Amino acid sequence: MPFSHPNQSGTAIWSYSLLMRANRAKDAIDGIYFVPEHPMAKEAIDKYRKLKDQIDDRISKTMWEGWNKRNELHATNDRIDQALQNSLLIRQVDRAGNRSIEN
Numbered sequence: 634m635p636f637s638h639p640n641q642s643g644t645a646i647w648s649y650s651l652l653m654r655a656n657r658a659k660d661a662i663d664g665i666y667f668v669p670e671h672p673m674a675k676e677a678i679d680k681y682r683k684l685k686d687q688i689d690d691r692i693s694k695t696m697w698e699g700w701n702k703r704n705e706l707h708a709t710n711d712r713i714d715q716a717l718q719n720s721l722l723i724r725q726v727d728r729a730g731n732r733s734i735e736n
Contacts, residue, residue, distance in 0.1 A: 659681055
């Protein structure tokens with residue numbers, strides 16, 4: 634997981650990439666029509682579905698709930714209102730009190 638991704642969403646992206654990797658492998662195997670069905674095919678498909686369900690559950694429930702709970706602790710209406718009052722851009726003023734448009 635790259636350092637640029639936040640903790641919860643980065644883990645969700647990584648989990649989703651594992652799911653897509655398993656899907657590509659399953660699709661490739663499903664595309665081999667000339668190979669007769671193997672006796673262990675049913676077991677492999679069951680394991681694939683179990684893996685898919687676990688990853689989906691982790692992304693949708695565990696990761697989402699953890700992210701949401703963490704945000705509920707930090708986000709209150711007062712803090713949001715206060716943060717919205719902060720200026721994002723500030724004009725620079727020189728020592729004489731004149732606004733500078735060069736910087």
